[in-house]
Amino acid sequence: MGIVSKILGLALAGMGFVVLFYGMSTTDALSFLWSFMGLIIMSLGFALITGGKQAEKKPPPPTVTEIRCSSCDFKEIRDFKKGDYVLMPVEETCPKCQSSMTIEGVYIVREEPEVKYNV
Amino acid sequence: MQLGGTNEYSWIINIAFFAFIMLFSLYGAKFQMWQWLKQIEMGLSEMKRMFVESRQTAIDTFKDYGKSEEDIAKDLDRWMDYFTIMPVDLDPAGILKRLDHLLDERRDRFQEFVADLAPESNVSINQNLENTLEVTQVLGLIYRVVRHFYILGKKTGSQIMIMQIQMQMPDLLRLAKAYYDALGAFSEGKPIGDGIGPLVVTKFARSYGATPESYIQEISREVGYYVVESEGRTVYALRATGPGGTVGKPGFGVKKLVEQNKNKIARIITIDAALKFEGEELGRVSEGTGAAIGDPGPEKHAIEQTATEHGIGIEAIVVKEDEAAAVGIMDKKILDAIPEVLERIKESIVKRTKPGDSIILAGIGNTIGIGL
Numbered sequence: 001m002g003i004v005s006k007i008l009g010l011a012l013a014g015m016g017f018v019v020l021f022y023g024m025s026t027t028d029a030l031s032f033l034w035s036f037m038g039l040i041i042m043s044l045g046f047a048l049i050t051g052g053k054q055a056e057k058k059p060p061p062p063t064v065t066e067i068r069c070s071s072c073d074f075k076e077i078r079d080f081k082k083g084d085y086v087l088m089p090v091e092e093t094c095p096k097c098q099s100s101m102t103i104e105g106v107y108i109v110r111e112e113p114e115v116k117y118n119v
Numbered sequence: 120m121q122l123g124g125t126n127e128y129s130w131i132i133n134i135a136f137f138a139f140i141m142l143f144s145l146y147g148a149k150f151q152m153w154q155w156l157k158q159i160e161m162g163l164s165e166m167k168r169m170f171v172e173s174r175q176t177a178i179d180t181f182k183d184y185g186k187s188e189e190d191i192a193k194d195l196d197r198w199m200d201y202f203t204i205m206p207v208d209l210d211p212a213g214i215l216k217r218l219d220h221l222l223d224e225r226r227d228r229f230q231e232f233v234a235d236l237a238p239e240s241n242v243s244i245n246q247n248l249e250n251t252l253e254v255t256q257v258l259g260l261i262y263r264v265v266r267h268f269y270i271l272g273k274k275t276g277s278q279i280m281i282m283q284i285q286m287q288m289p290d291l292l293r294l295a296k297a298y299y300d301a302l303g304a305f306s307e308g309k310p311i312g313d314g315i316g317p318l319v320v321t322k323f324a325r326s327y328g329a330t331p332e333s334y335i336q337e338i339s340r341e342v343g344y345y346v347v348e349s350e351g352r353t354v355y356a357l358r359a360t361g362p363g364g365t366v367g368k369p370g371f372g373v374k375k376l377v378e379q380n381k382n383k384i385a386r387i388i389t390i391d392a393a394l395k396f397e398g399e400e401l402g403r404v405s406e407g408t409g410a411a412i413g414d415p416g417p418e419k420h421a422i423e424q425t426a427t428e429h430g431i432g433i434e435a436i437v438v439k440e441d442e443a444a445a446v447g448i449m450d451k452k453i454l455d456a457i458p459e460v461l462e463r464i465k466e467s468i469v470k471r472t473k474p475g476d477s478i479i480l481a482g483i484g485n486t487i488g489i490g491l
Binding site: 032060063080082083084085086087088103105106107108109110117119 | 307310
């Protein structure tokens, strides 16, 4: 449902409105039919305006492993590997000071839209 | 002719108008029921999808440990119906002891089943497999209960039954989705939000020189502790073993520690994840009085009872999380709460105990993906 359908919906709603009022004001024998048609066209238009496309399912955020040096401030973040756990000593040494390193965190960072409630 | 006017066609409009009124006053409830049933059907098909997919994930996880897919699928389906009958509460005396016995039995059966189904795995992986199994079982249970009330409501035409399910559907779906999303964490051994308690305890102990080797195993089932000196006090930092997924029996661990150190324990501090209210920030740290432990009863009772009997001060520090964050992979915001929790623990130790006292610091939660 893109912008085209929204414009089409707006046009249909407007047209339906005109037809409805024509039906309500005319002395034509089938005026109620015109009014009814106007309502249907209007509702079709509104359906097109309000109908949005289904929210795409976002893939879950990647799980990352945070490795820190036990002596200096060196920190490395990489993708989670099966077998990683928090506080696990890793084989590699710190590239800055050659000290041992430990997994300090395995986590995800959720990107959720902040919905604010004024309460 | 104008609408509302009278002419040779107005009788059609009058009939249509009265037909509309009659139709909706007589069958309005039926239309609404139909609408509710359709909404339940949509929710049910989503629940079924989650259950079927989680069952498949469980099968895929188990098949790495020595059994064929067919064998696993057959045994797993048998296990999906496994139930625990709660103890009779007409005579409440001793109910917690009976409940504890039943929970132990249930746990034994789970462990036995997992060991049978994954003969080539080890203890730590078995614990993760147990958690995977439990999540699949929960999803199956939610689906079967909702389906039961849907079919029953349809059969009996009971409006109240259908209405209740339809109204609870968003909450049930949210719960099911939280567990469904958590399955990846359990099957791959990633830490979950509920593990913040044990993680804080280990970080605290490590900051005072504790190591995995200094962890004393099995004070109670799957629970051990570190002994560290902090601010002139002796701290027994207790948590379940890891990095396999278990909550252990920390309540009984606390009880045993108090009995082993008669008249020495001055304070019990429990650290846990707690459900946050909507509108509260994820990872917010709160503190209060009491035992922060979300078990069915025996563990919490053990802590409360022992604290009361020995006149020990008891307090809780919790990290606020929603259901999805508690059972899902640990969120960065939860991890970022650790420094504040550690600060509050130290503050409590310094303010509310004296040098020379002993303190129990109990980290409550699932230790999946959290090493010692």
